[in-house]
Amino acid sequence: MAATFLLPFLLLLLPFASSDKNMPPMSDTDALLWLKESFSNAANLSSWTPSNSSAPCAWHGVVCFNGIVTGLRLSGMGLTGAIDVDALSHFKGLRTVSFSGNSFAGPMPAFQRLGALKSIYISRNRFYGPVPDDFFARMTHLKKLWLDGNAFSGPIPSSLSNANNLMELHLEGNDFSGELPHSVPRLLSSFNASYNNLDGVVPDSFKKFDASAFDHNPYLCYEKQIDTPCKRPQVALTPSVKFTMLFILLTILAAAVVIASKTFKKNRVSVFEVIGVDSYKVRASEMLSGKKEWSKKGGSGGGDGLFGLQDLMKAAAEVMGSGGLGSAYKAVMRSGAAVVVKRMRDMNRVGKETFDVEMRRLGRLRHPNVLPPLAYHYRREEKLLVYEYIPKGSLLYVLHGDRGMDHAALDWPTRLKIARGIARGASYLHSELSTVAVPHGNLKSGNVLLAPDFEPLLVDYGFLPFLNPSQASAAMFAYKSPETLRSRHVSPKSDVYCLGILLLELLTGKFPCQYLHNAKGGTDLIMWANTAAAEGGDIAELLDPAIVVKAAVEDMRKLMRVGVDCVEPDPERRPGMREVAERIEELAAAAATRAVQPPQPVANTHAAYVLEGVGERSARRARSIGERSARRNDDDSSFAIS
Structure with a gap:
């Protein structure tokens, strides 16, 4: 993306296409191939080829009724590019169109031209910018609209109030601002606008929805209160304008420093507090080629390439998305080096002096499985944190969203390596941040990045001292541990609980329902594993068939046991983080030194499970449990990444 920080904002001003082109008649095959040409990274659409003699209705992701194409289900396929x-x-x-869980970016696609659409699912992409106010005026058939997990901004379109058939509307995890519409579509039964920047008082027409549907909007009041501001103290700016203006302000400040000081060093401006700079001495060529040696030392290898504010100001930028703690932007320097700038909204518990001390403490951390911040900028309203950009992305994306080469590489040795690295990093944090009530606080697959060699890197840790309790309970995963839900008490054992879910996620390949803000979607891995074990079944039944090799099933079973121990409801009976790391180290060491025969895949059949000692009845029961827990409308699910 060759845009500067200002360019994404300018792109938002471009008009949307408002009229259909006069298209010549074409076959369904040609239309699908035309659509595929607008995608990048479309390897998962291998059946979409001119040489495929099958009818288009047999192509992957194409839904038909009586030979007529009625839907496209292309969720979680690693697609980028555009939607033509x-x-x-x-x-x-x-x-129905479903493009959820991909990596599409840019303004809202011109779906308003498809007036017959009933369902639109574009959750968990990187769409950004305002949605035109009249966008939905002619979409009279629309019943389901899922925009959650993007970076849409500006007011919620008022035309949604006139969508009389709308039943589901999900806007959570964006940057929508302004007030809610005064009226609600009469059929609307599922609604969520949490984790935005809305303000005002929730209109009475929306009160039929639970207060949780409006959580994490700092100036939005469910009920008007005397001591709570329900309006921003100043005119609200869209996040794109706000972000751009902030950097313009920093540029002015930097220029003032240049004028005031003869000792100003070229390319090194201290408006950003730079911390842990040793971890950023990386040549652009090393960063782009993935030649850094993550496994040998904390941070990156030697060389030149320290960044400064001037470099950041000239960087190309791309909105990566938003989550419970804020928004993230990728910035690419002219040298080719890339960083991620996180704009954090709710770190308002401490003042600047304490914030400086705590951030420098985090910046000094050094471990092969921990990614420290490089720099930060403090403002009362928001904070900017700068991290190194990790191209492969998060474990959550590679395990559940990407279906390309990276996902295929997640065999058993790689997953064991990831589990060991996560445990090592978490144990290190528990040692170095022992004074923090819960040292990580937000341990989940979305906060585990994968280096080029699949070595895991923990991020978004140690933030608890910066957050007020209400903000922490809404945004941090540790607050979903059983003891916290019972008594609002968190401890280092809350991190152990989160690690247990991560281990079960790695072993089963299933998306945990615990990551969701509601009970809709995902698999209850804790219930699934505990029920299978309690009913006498072999927990090996639950393993992801993609990783099962006969010679390693016993090791997988042992790691599953570690995961089950970590999610024990009573924190006193859970192992400590150090003990968990030691158990996984022993398991990994034994697996590495054991002389094994070339692995033979174990087929995902009843006979194979019988060979592993699983009775037919318990196997069928465990499968039934998992299917019931995982069953959901493919297009109705959503999850937020923070």
Whole structure:
């Protein structure tokens, strides 16, 4: 992306296409191939080829009724690029489009041109900018709209109030601002606008929804209160404008430093407090080629390339998304080096002096499995944190969203390596941040990045001292541990609980329902594992068939046992983080030194499980448990990454 920080904002001003092109008649096959051409990284659409003699209705992700294309289910396929609405407009019977869990970016696609659509699912992408106010005026058939987990900004379109058939509306995890519409569609039964920047008082028409649907909007009041501000103290700016203006301000400050000081060093401006700079001495070529040696030392290898504010100001920028703690932007320097700038909204518990001390403490951490911040900027309203950009992305994305080469590489040795690295990093944090009530606080697969060699890197740790209790309970995963839900008490054992879910997630390949803000979607891995074990079944039944090799099943079973021990409801009966790390180290060491025969995949059949000692009845029961827990509408699910 060759834009500067200002360019994404300018792009938002471009008008949307408002009229259909005069398209020549074409076949469904040609229209699907046309749509595919607008995608990047479309390896998972291998059936979409001119040489495929099958009818388009047999192609992956294409839904038909009586030979007519009525839906496209392309969620979680690692797609990037654009969504060509011209190609979609060929399908006159199209009623559902699902592009959730991909990496599409840019303004809202022009779906308003497809007036017959009933369901739109574009959750968990990187769409950004305002949605035109009249966007939904002609979409009279629309029933389900899921925009959550993007970076949409500006007011919620008032035209949604006139969508009389709308039943589901999910806007959570964006940057929508302003007030809620005064009226609600009469059929609306599922609604969520949490984790935005809305203000005002929730209108009475929206009071039929639980207060949790409006959580984490600092100036939005469910009920008007005398001592709580329900309006911003100043005119609200869209996040894109706000972010741009902040950096313009920093540029002015930097210029003042240049004028005032003869000793100003070129390319090194201290408006950003730089911390842990040794970890950023990386040549751009090393960063882009993935040649850094993450496994040998904390941080990155030697060389030149320290960044400064001037470099950051000239960087190309890309919105990566938003989550419970704020928004993230990727910035690419002219040298080719890349960083991630996180804009944190709710770190308001401490003043600047304490914030400086705590951030420098985090910046001094050195461990192969911990990614420290490089720099930060303090403002009362928000803070900017700078991290190194890790191209492969998060474990959550590679395990559940990407279906390309990275996902295929998640065999058993790689997953064991990831589990060991996560435990090592978490144990280190528990040692170095022992004075913090819960040293990580937000341990989940979305906060585990993967280096080029799949070595895990923990991020978003140690933030608890910066957050007020109400903010922490809403945004940090440790607050979902059983003891916290019972008594609002967190401890280092809360991190152990989170690690247990991570281990079960790695072993089963299932997305945990515990990551969601509601009970809709995902798999209850804790219930699944505990029920299978309690009913006498072999927990090996729960393993992801993609990693099962006969020679390693016993090791997988042992790691599953560690995970189950970590999610023990009573924190006193859970092992400590150091003990967990030691158990996984022993398991990994034994697996590495054991002389094994070339692995033979174990087929995912009843006979294979019988060979592993699983009775037919318990196997069928465990499968039934998992299927019931995981069953959900493919297009209705959503999850937030923070």
